[in-house]
Amino acid sequence: xxxxxxxxxxxxxxxxxxxxxxxVIYELILLIKGTKAVQLAKGIGFIIVVRLxxxxxxxxxxxxxxxxxxxxxxxxxxIIFQPEIRRGLERLGRSPFLSGSSADNAVESxxxxxxxxxxxxxxxxxxxxxxxxxxxxxxxxxxxIETGIKLDADVTGELLINIFIPNxxxxxxxxxxxxxxxxxxxxxxxxSDSNTIPKKLGTRHRAAVGISxxxxxxxxxxxxxxxxxxxxxxxxxxxxxxxDEYLKFLRAQFVEPKxxxxxxxxxxxxxxxxxxxxx
Numbered sequence: 001x002x003x004x005x006x007x008x009x010x011x012x013x014x015x016x017x018x019x020x021x022x023x024v025i026y027e028l029i030l031l032i033k034g035t036k037a038v039q040l041a042k043g044i045g046f047i048i049v050v051r052l053x054x055x056x057x058x059x060x061x062x063x064x065x066x067x068x069x070x071x072x073x074x075x076x077x078x079i080i081f082q083p084e085i086r087r088g089l090e091r092l093g094r095s096p097f098l099s100g101s102s103a104d105n106a107v108e109s110x111x112x113x114x115x116x117x118x119x120x121x122x123x124x125x126x127x128x129x130x131x132x133x134x135x136x137x138x139x140x141x142x143x144x145i146e147t148g149i150k151l152d153a154d155v156t157g158e159l160l161i162n163i164f165i166p167n168x169x170x171x172x173x174x175x176x177x178x179x180x181x182x183x184x185x186x187x188x189x190x191x192s193d194s195n196t197i198p199k200k201l202g203t204r205h206r207a208a209v210g211i212s213x214x215x216x217x218x219x220x221x222x223x224x225x226x227x228x229x230x231x232x233x234x235x236x237x238x239x240x241x242x243x244d245e246y247l248k249f250l251r252a253q254f255v256e257p258k259x260x261x262x263x264x265x266x267x268x269x270x271x272x273x274x275x276x277x278x279x
Contacts, residue, residue: 017044030138042074051109110255113180118247119157121222121229124164130224132174133187133203141183145176148184155182164222174207174219190214197237208232218253220246 051066078275117133124131134141149170153159155177163170163185180226191203192210208219219229228240231249238249 003114066201107258110258112249116155120160123161124222125227129164131222132172133153133220134211135215135218136178143175144187145184150184151182154180202222
């Protein structure tokens with residue numbers, strides 16, 4: 001059986017086209033996941049389904065009305081999804097291809113990020129200053145960011161410490177870190193109703209578990225009563241972590257992936273130069 005007609009340039013481009021579209025759709029889903037835009041996306045999807053059904057059944061009036069709605073959909077989508085579009089463009093602008101940042105800089109930035117977190121955690125833990133720090137990952141936290149006070153500041157140990165000093169305007173609530181920056185302080189997080197949470201734990205811990213149940217965010221809690229450090233991730237509660245334990249976890253989440261990317265790019269470059277030398 002001759003399959004040569006399947007391995008053509010045009011078929012390859014068609015496959016590449018499909019893969020790119022699916023990747024874009026996947027990234028869009030990650031971008032709006034956990035935000036109010038999900039409900040709007042469902043509404044748009046419902047309108048499209050109605051249009052398909054109306055066209056299939058020959059319902060001309062309904063088809064005409066839905067077509068008019070969809071004809072303005074592009075403008076409507078830009079207005080409705082403006083925060084998500086802006087965030088996506090910002091993420092694209094920070095990519096190594098456009099920003100010129102190297103893999104080495106990404107690793108160094110991640111190491112510094114963990115270092116600043118550690119500085120704040122150690123200071124607050126020793127003095128029993130309660131803290132709640134949520135770090136956004138792939139799932140958007142826009143709904144919770146909207147409840148806080150906007151900062152848009154670099155992550156530094158000193159700033160985090162000052163935010164959580166008792167009886168200050170920003171100490172009550174959560175700090176949310178997005179894209180390596182402190183987005184807001186004094187934000188409200190959803191409280192978990194789980195019966196598995198020890199009763200001795202307070203509101204901060206329930207909020208940390210709650211946000212981990214609905215998103216993939218990582219949340220750090222410093223207990224006001226004991227000074228103990230707790231981390232929640234994917235509905236998992238890691239209590240009373242030592243400094244070595246939480247540093248190992250944070251580096252595994254934020255530093256090691258960057259190191260793997262760097263090694264991957266270095267391997268690709270070596271392969272490219274080796275191939276060029278052989279030619």
